[in-house]
Amino acid sequence: MNRIRPITDPSRPKVYIETYGCQMNVNDSEVILSILQDAGYALTDDIEEASVILANTCSIRDNAEQRIWGRIDQFKLQKRKRDGVVIGIVGCMAERLKDKLLEAVDIVAGPDAYRSLPELLEAVAPDSPQMNVMLSHEETYADITPVRMDRNGISGFISIMRGCNNVCSYCIVPYTRGAERSRDPYTIVQEAKTLFENGYKEVTLLGQNVDSYFWKDAEKADRNVNFAQLLEMVAKISPELRVRFSTSHPKDISDEVIYTMAMYENICKHIHLPVQSGSSIMLEKMRRKYDREWYLERVRKIRSVIPDCGITTDVIAGFSGETAQDHQDTLSLMEQVVFDSAFMFAYSERPGTLASRKYPDDIPYGLKTERLNEIIALQGRMSLKSNEKEIGKTLKVLVEGPSKKNPDELCGRASSNKMCVFPSRGEKAGDYCEVEVVSVTSATLLCKRID
Ligand code: SAH
Ligand code: SF4
Ligand code: F3S
Numbered sequence: 001m002n003r004i005r006p007i008t009d010p011s012r013p014k015v016y017i018e019t020y021g022c023q024m025n026v027n028d029s030e031v032i033l034s035i036l037q038d039a040g041y042a043l044t045d046d047i048e049e050a051s052v053i054l055a056n057t058c059s060i061r062d063n064a065e066q067r068i069w070g071r072i073d074q075f076k077l078q079k080r081k082r083d084g085v086v087i088g089i090v091g092c093m094a095e096r097l098k099d100k101l102l103e104a105v106d107i108v109a110g111p112d113a114y115r116s117l118p119e120l121l122e123a124v125a126p127d128s129p130q131m132n133v134m135l136s137h138e139e140t141y142a143d144i145t146p147v148r149m150d151r152n153g154i155s156g157f158i159s160i161m162r163g164c165n166n167v168c169s170y171c172i173v174p175y176t177r178g179a180e181r182s183r184d185p186y187t188i189v190q191e192a193k194t195l196f197e198n199g200y201k202e203v204t205l206l207g208q209n210v211d212s213y214f215w216k217d218a219e220k221a222d223r224n225v226n227f228a229q230l231l232e233m234v235a236k237i238s239p240e241l242r243v244r245f246s247t248s249h250p251k252d253i254s255d256e257v258i259y260t261m262a263m264y265e266n267i268c269k270h271i272h273l274p275v276q277s278g279s280s281i282m283l284e285k286m287r288r289k290y291d292r293e294w295y296l297e298r299v300r301k302i303r304s305v306i307p308d309c310g311i312t313t314d315v316i317a318g319f320s321g322e323t324a325q326d327h328q329d330t331l332s333l334m335e336q337v338v339f340d341s342a343f344m345f346a347y348s349e350r351p352g353t354l355a356s357r358k359y360p361d362d363i364p365y366g367l368k369t370e371r372l373n374e375i376i377a378l379q380g381r382m383s384l385k386s387n388e389k390e391i392g393k394t395l396k397v398l399v400e401g402p403s404k405k406n407p408d409e410l411c412g413r414a415s416s417n418k419m420c421v422f423p424s425r426g427e428k429a430g431d432y433c434e435v436e437v438v439s440v441t442s443a444t445l446l447c448k449r450i451d
Helices: 023-038 062-081 092-097 114-123 173-177 185-197 227-235 255-263 280-285 292-305 324-337 354-358 365-388
Strands: 014-019 052-057 086-091 107-109 130-132 155-159 202-206 242-246 270-272 310-317 341-346 394-402 409-413 419-423 432-440 444-449
Touching: 014 023, 023 052, 023 086, 023 114, 023 155, 023 202, 052 062, 052 092, 062 086, 062 092, 086 092, 086 114, 092 173, 107 114, 114 130, 155 185, 185 202, 185 227, 202 227, 227 242, 227 255, 255 292, 280 292, 280 324, 292 310, 292 324, 310 324, 310 365, 324 365, 341 365, 365 432, 394 419, 394 444, 419 432
Parallel strands: 014 052, 052 086, 086 107, 107 130, 155 202, 202 242, 270 310, 310 341, 419 444
Antiparallel strands: 394 409, 394 432, 409 419, 432 444
């Protein structure tokens, strides 16, 4: 039996899952589906026929949570339409809000409690909502084969670790995901192999801070595995299988990782390296454990070893006490580095974090938005500048499918993670094509065929 694709058996009770937040949540939903399929459920993408409606949620910013409250109201309409519908909130928001959510829905399960979902579903009754928000020091779901919910069967996520041991002062993740733990590397390689054998051409290794991945072998220290070694193990599965990873932490990304990337053609030349701020004063307050100079040195190192490496980032605008000068420092760092792309956010205070206790959220909403907009506008120019440097280069692209705008064209990503569009010769998702960049926008490389 193919265990990695959803079961569509019409006689089974149906589960519908919406996923919010980061890539780790996407993979967690696949773990949840695997657990529920083993318990007799099947997946549906039609909420109207679901007997179990789940939202896998995110707490990273207040607006992420507000969206979920809105969805809960929508889910409740389904309950009114049909008898026996169960609504569950799982993931980070479940962990953060616990009982408060239990007043609104039937099931609340935190990120380490997914194995208990079948029991919770068994026990749930109209006056008896069920909750499990226990965090674990061991759970990595290493033995569970995620049931893949992606559309094209080309690119899959693999969680290599869970939790986070950093205490960035603004961040809720350590509270919702618990302590950091690394997963047995042999199960990771096995999962990547299974994906490859099932036609997948790309895996992305996921963790909040992949550079601190460390597997301690129970018996022999020479069988310990660090992140660079894990990357190599996965890269060796096949040169046809691309390997990506996220997220790298500037304080921890090692030269060994950078050299390992350079050694294997199939390890994609892209590093997501969130900077958060260009001001060393802000970075100190954010407890990022690096400063502006350290960050710029890491970028120089990456580019000296891998000249064409894509570098992307995350930026937070308007953290506590951010002065006009701090903001300028962020802009000047962005101009200096010229990131390929960035996720950019206005600071959102999260209850219970160090920042919420020590550092007042004192930048007025209007000013935060103004700074964020300046950051977004600058990044637009930097993305264009970074893409313009690609003109004339030859790239190997993994086809994702037809381009959205023109069915005679294909789209797919280069090793650097840049999106490419080029004429189709009938290839399908999962094929590799050689192209040359002809012109660019800030979001896309427009290419011609050279193969
Ligand atoms: N582990 C990753 C990031 C995880 S969260 C890392 O350390 O880089 C993803 C991004 O959300 C962060 O990089 C940060 O830019 C943003 N973020 C986290 N907490 C936030 C908050 N309270 N307000 C606004 N943005 C936040
Ligand atoms: Fe949050 Fe920092 Fe951990 Fe990233 S490294 S998840 S920002 S605490
Ligand atoms: Fe959000 Fe949790 Fe991921 S808070 S960003 S879903 S780890």
